[in-house]
Amino acid sequence: MTSKTFSLRDNSTGGQVELDVRSGTIGPDVVEIGSLYPEKGVFTYDPGFASTASCSSTITYIDGEQGVLLYRGYPIEQLAEKSSFLEVAYLLLHGELPGQAQLDSFIHSISTHTMMNETLLRLFNGFHTNAHPMAMVAGVVGSMSAFYHDTMDIYDARQREIFSHRIIAKLPTIAAAAYKHTLGQPFMYPRNSLDYTSNLLRMFFAVPAARYEVDPIAAEALDLLFILHADHEQNCSTSTVRLAGSSGTNPYSAIASGIAALWGAAHGGANEAVLGMLEEIGSAKNIATYVDRAKDKADPFRLMGFGHRVYKNFDPRATIIREMCHRVLNQMGQTDSPVFDLALKLEEIALKDEYFLEKQLYPNVDFYSGIIYRALGIPSSMYTVMFAIARSVGWVAHWQEMIIDPETRIGRPRQLYIGAPQRDYTPIKKR
Ligand code: CMC
Numbered sequence: 001m002t003s004k005t006f007s008l009r010d011n012s013t014g015g016q017v018e019l020d021v022r023s024g025t026i027g028p029d030v031v032e033i034g035s036l037y038p039e040k041g042v043f044t045y046d047p048g049f050a051s052t053a054s055c056s057s058t059i060t061y062i063d064g065e066q067g068v069l070l071y072r073g074y075p076i077e078q079l080a081e082k083s084s085f086l087e088v089a090y091l092l093l094h095g096e097l098p099g100q101a102q103l104d105s106f107i108h109s110i111s112t113h114t115m116m117n118e119t120l121l122r123l124f125n126g127f128h129t130n131a132h133p134m135a136m137v138a139g140v141v142g143s144m145s146a147f148y149h150d151t152m153d154i155y156d157a158r159q160r161e162i163f164s165h166r167i168i169a170k171l172p173t174i175a176a177a178a179y180k181h182t183l184g185q186p187f188m189y190p191r192n193s194l195d196y197t198s199n200l201l202r203m204f205f206a207v208p209a210a211r212y213e214v215d216p217i218a219a220e221a222l223d224l225l226f227i228l229h230a231d232h233e234q235n236c237s238t239s240t241v242r243l244a245g246s247s248g249t250n251p252y253s254a255i256a257s258g259i260a261a262l263w264g265a266a267h268g269g270a271n272e273a274v275l276g277m278l279e280e281i282g283s284a285k286n287i288a289t290y291v292d293r294a295k296d297k298a299d300p301f302r303l304m305g306f307g308h309r310v311y312k313n314f315d316p317r318a319t320i321i322r323e324m325c326h327r328v329l330n331q332m333g334q335t336d337s338p339v340f341d342l343a344l345k346l347e348e349i350a351l352k353d354e355y356f357l358e359k360q361l362y363p364n365v366d367f368y369s370g371i372i373y374r375a376l377g378i379p380s381s382m383y384t385v386m387f388a389i390a391r392s393v394g395w396v397a398h399w400q401e402m403i404i405d406p407e408t409r410i411g412r413p414r415q416l417y418i419g420a421p422q423r424d425y426t427p428i429k430k431r
Contacts, residue, residue: 006031010040026061043414050309053234055242055405059092059397060233064310069317071231072096080320085226086110086196089168089393092231093400113169114190114199116177117147124181133178133385134263140174141167142256152250154403163251164396171389172196176203179382197222200389205377217331218376222386224324225369228317229387231394237262241395242402243411251399258395259388265304268391270366271383273304275339275374284345291346295355303350305367307359317365325368328375340371 004021017040020032030053033044046052061070069076072091079088083097090098090106098106123143127136144166145152151163173190180187180203188203198214200222206212232238241258245251262268281290293301308315329337347363350356366387373383402408 004029008036015040022056024056027063037414043416045416048309049234049239054239054411055234055402056407057233057398057401058095059401060231060394062233062310064308064312067311067314067316067319069232076228076316077320080224080227083227085223085230085390088227088230092393092397093164109165110169110196111192111199113165114173114192116170116173120144120147121177121187124177127181129182129184131182133175133182133382134259134269134388136178136181137171137174137385137388138256138259138263140178141171141259142253144170145250145252148252154245154248154251160251160400160403164400167252167255167392167396171392172200172203175382175385175389176200178385179204179379182381195219195223197226201376215332217328221324221328221372221376225321225372225386226390228321228365229369229390231391231397234398236264236267237391238394238398241399245399245402246408246411248410251396254399255392255395258391262388262391263384268366268384268387270304270364271370271373271387272380274343274367275370275380275383277304278339278342278346281342281346284342287342287346287349291349291353295353303346303356303361305363305370306350306356307361308364311362311364312360314362315364318363318368321365321368321372322363325372325375328372332375334375337371337375339374343367343371 004023006019006021008017008019009015010017017036019035021029022032023029036042036044044052059072061073062068071079071088072095074091074097079091083091086107087098087103089110090103120140120143123140124136127139148163148166151159151166153159177187186208188206188208190199190203192199194202194214197219201214201218202212234242237258240261241254244257245254265273277290281287290301291303293299294303294306325340328334329340334340347367351362356362369387370380370383373386374380378386
């Protein structure tokens with residue numbers, strides 16, 4: 001029980017309400033408002049949940065003012081430098097860094113769950129070749145609930161674990177199948193002897209007719225991007241997974257709803273939108289026009305890859321990825337990339353602009369990720385799918401945490417009703 005309280009004064013009645021306050025390990029306290037409605041008959045109003053903590057969590061911590069991102073307490077900078085995507089996945093899922101035997105066993109489990117049921121693979125033939133890969137991936141992941149009946153009991157810890165490994169292991173396979181379907185190329189089966197990102201690159205780019213060597217820089221860059229995208233506390237898609245999961249739906253359906261939420265341009269779809277925007281701007285001489293459009297309230301255009309709900313100083317992931325972006329372009333001999341050049345000029349101009357400074361709008365992780373994906377030869381329609389592969393770890397970790405949290409209740413927000421008051425039905429001839 002907390003000893004801190006928070007007083008709210010009701011000016012209409014002159015009454016006062018005392019609310020309990022809970023403290024986390026670090027970060028702002030939260031005011032418990034559960035007693036407000038039963039005692040005072042009022043709800044709180046917070047569109048976009050900008051001031052609302054929807055749950056307590058031990059997974060990820062963000063300090064948006066200071067640009068801090070911690071996974072299970074470890075700074076993202078240290079994990080990006082020293083760890084690997086699968087080790088980070090283990091950390092996010094289990095709460096502690098693994099010992100060597102634990103890591104080996106986890107990697108073995110992930111790399112032996114990579115194949116898809118053949119019938120599930122044939123589902124892709126039901127999609128048109130011009131289908132967006134996110135549509136295919138969301139559909140196929142949702143359909144996994146029709147195939148993997150042995151992991152549908154959400155209250156069985158072992159079934160939850162197998163489900164988690166399946167999602168993390170099969171998403172690259174599903175993504176590659178979607179990509180090959182759009183190309184009309186034969187699907188490449190996974191190769192379990194390869195590491196996670198090398199296997200992904202091979203499934204994407206190899207063809208049965210030719211030898212394929214994985215570029216180690218490409219595998220390393222992807223591994224880093226996946227570490228940076230693995231979790232981001234209660235973001236839109238993760239909250240969607242939690243909300244869908246809170247009804248007790250099967251875990252594959254909960255993840256499919258997260259994939260759908262990620263697709264939007266304000267969230268994971270931003271990386272694809274950044275490249276689209278840079279192509280539309282076309283040349284440095286047009287930047288000023290687009291910056292003016294972004295500032296114009298009457299124009300819905302926004303600078304994609306700029307701004308963040310939580311980071312108001314800098315996005316620490318953007319700092320790390322910016323460096324990798326330079327390295328990839330250098331090592332892949334693409335330093336003269338006009339898109340990267342344009343991106344740097346846009347970044348420079350926007351960072352000096354009064355509007356962007358005043359509103360604390362800085363380049364976010366997705367400003368750079370699309371440029372790296374492009375250098376690796378990944379088409380822009382696949383960028384958000386790549387994000388989904390990485391974020392699957394966070395979704396699964398949060399879903400697991402929610403299922404075993406005794407405070408979990410079905411997510412069911414209230415509203416401020418501003419529609420018509422009660423009125424009587426009018427027969428159609430009298431309307
Ligand atoms: N370009 C121009 N103006 C902007 C932008 C932008 N990219 N982002 C925010 N603003 C303005 C906005 O018009 C508003 O102005 P005003 O106060 O005058 O009405 C103010 O800044 C605050 O914006 P908001 O929409 O209330 O902020 P939010 O916290 O609700 O939205 C955001 C955050 C990320 C959705 C938004 O900044 C945005 O749409 N950015 C572009 C899309 C993008 O890059 N998304 C990727 C986010 S990082 C990856 C991820 O986590 O998925």
